[in-house]
Amino acid sequence: MSNSQKLIEIKDLHVSVAETEILKGINLSIGLGEVHAIMGPNGSGKSTLANVIAGRPGYSVISGDIVYKGSSILEVAPEIRARAGIFLAFQYPVELPGVRTWQFLKAAIDAIRKGNGQEELKIRDFDKLLEEKRQLMEMDPDLVRRSVNEGFSGGEKKRNEILQLALLDPSLALLDETDSGLDIDALRIVSHGVNIFKSPEKAILIVTHYQRILDYITPDYVHVLVDGKIVRSGDSSLAMELEEKGYDWVKDTAGKEVTP
Amino acid sequence: MQEASLVLNKYEEDFDNLSSISPEWSSNLRNKAMDTFREIGFPVRRKGNEKWKYTNARPIANIEYSSAKFEEIDLDDIKLIAPWHESWINLLFVNGHYQETFPGSLSTNIQISNMASNDLVANLTSNVGGIMDYSDDGFAALNTAFMSDGPIITVPEGENSGIVINLIFFNQGLSDTVNYPRVLITTGGNSIVSVIENYVGGSGDQTFTNSVSEIYVGEDATVNHYRLMNETDDTYDVGYGRVRIDTNGAFNSRSFFRGCGIGRYDLNVSIEGENASCDLQGLYFTNDAQHMDNFINIDHVRPNCQSNLFYKGILAGRSRAVFGGTVLVRKEAQKTNSVQSDKNLILSPHAEVDSKPALFIYADDVKCAHGATAGNIDADTVFYMRSRGIDLEAASRLIIYGFAGEIIDKVEIPELRSYLAESFLTSLPSHKFEF
């Protein structure tokens, strides 16, 4: 394994929702500069993992720990995690009626800057930055003037998530099925946005069902999550093998591994 | 019942005092209205009182109010509490009495007279009381019995200077007083006018504002009507808007309410000409123990007309809001197109709204829809914002402003829109999130 510095370490994490255990002992470390992909059947707990890292209320961590930049974040509020550099691109981005994209992003970037002891961004500088990222994501200028995600198409919402990633420039990007529902051009644009973000000081966790995004963003590691557990990890060739053979194949082999 | 008669004695005394000074044209109206008020009193019956089902008028009926007297107010104090722009015609009334007109910088042929003046020609006064039917409504009868002052705005045919008339009814907040603003707006054919009515002021003492506005929208005329209520918790406010729309006329109304102790606005629009329309939108905020009741009726009398009724409410504390919106489509009113909706954002588990949109359709070829919603701030929405670094307080502000913005953005007078966004909205009581 790589000896790069760890950005986040998930240790034997057990999580339940409404009395049901969803994550059943996850171990995962992501080092700086790394790209990890998580694949797995519907309902296996991929979004749960991403959301728990981002601090979504409603999940109970039964045992285990999440250590980010050297300290446990289990008790840390989501906005504080965001200010410390954790970013979740939502599987289902939320519509904010009446809240203009401009206003929302300005509030976000200023909150993050203030949390890091920086001044608020001047309006002119913010406008420049937003325009640059909008062009990067090839978004219609009209979209940033509208209410956040309201009336956006599925693909536009996903692009808007990556626009936010580019703008807020976090340390850890959790991309929950950002590729789902994208047409070929949008997939290229989104992947380009993620690749520009990628750097030795950052890390990326991609949740996906498809090999195709991994053709653009090559993962260093691929993990297969089945029923709340990582049953197999490998390099990028594992994704291709999965595409070919389906999850039954890992389920079978996983079964063999865990049965004494 | 001793107490109640004591209260009524006070009104009788004030009525006699007013009668000795009021001009003849109004005496006739006033006497009749006082007779009605004596007969029906306040709408406090518990049974069969459908119009006041969700609002208890008893606290208002039980206080011995006396008519508020005029006192001159410094303009700077007014500008703190009401919208103001140099280009508008600004009229200031204090405690229901006229103080001053600031004619504004634009020229116009609109005629503005004062009901209190002694030399009004008959054709100006003949329309006063022409729409407000007070026969089954004690508060409206009371206003008519006590009307003594207020603007009569006459917009001549073809007038379209784009002028804004800003009426400020400032209640100084003198203990146990009632003030009776009265407005009449008449518009000639093909004219356009914008009028803002402000009911503002109050104090920590009990006061009561009881207003009536009558508005005639002429053929092919447009009236853009704005109404702001911003009073204190110790103020009660019962207001009436009565509107008649002629052929091809349009009445656009935007109303904004910061809850007072008990607030009620009874707006009744009668669409009496073909191809006419009304667009009524409103926003109400209530907090603490405030109560706000919007009682709205739209009457489609003629065919080929449109009405849109769209209100939003934000409720905090232990407050109550009532939305009663009724659209009546008469048999003759074919091809009516009518939509109504009321949406509420409930910020506290102790706040409640009674939202009752209703449709009565007697024509067979119409397009009508109505609906009401009430919901809390959505947890997914808040998490989405927090995941971008925005804390709970800032998130709630963005959500509330976003919710309110949908109505505020529809205000077409830019200075008023920014006033509403900056002063009206930012002074919203802060509240704590409860999840």
Ligand SMILES: Nc1ncnc2c1ncn2[C@@H]1O[C@H](COP(=O)(O)OP(=O)(O)OP(=O)(O)O)[C@@H](O)[C@H]1O
């Ligand atoms: N709030 C909740 N209440 C009850 N069950 C939940 C809740 N959230 C998630 N679950 C359950 O947890 C399991 C894992 O859900 P999760 O969304 O993490 O799956 P996923 O791997 O992301 O699936 P998909 O590929 O369909 O997105 C599912 O069975 C789901 O029904």
Ligand SMILES: [Mg+2]
């Ligand atoms: Mg998922």
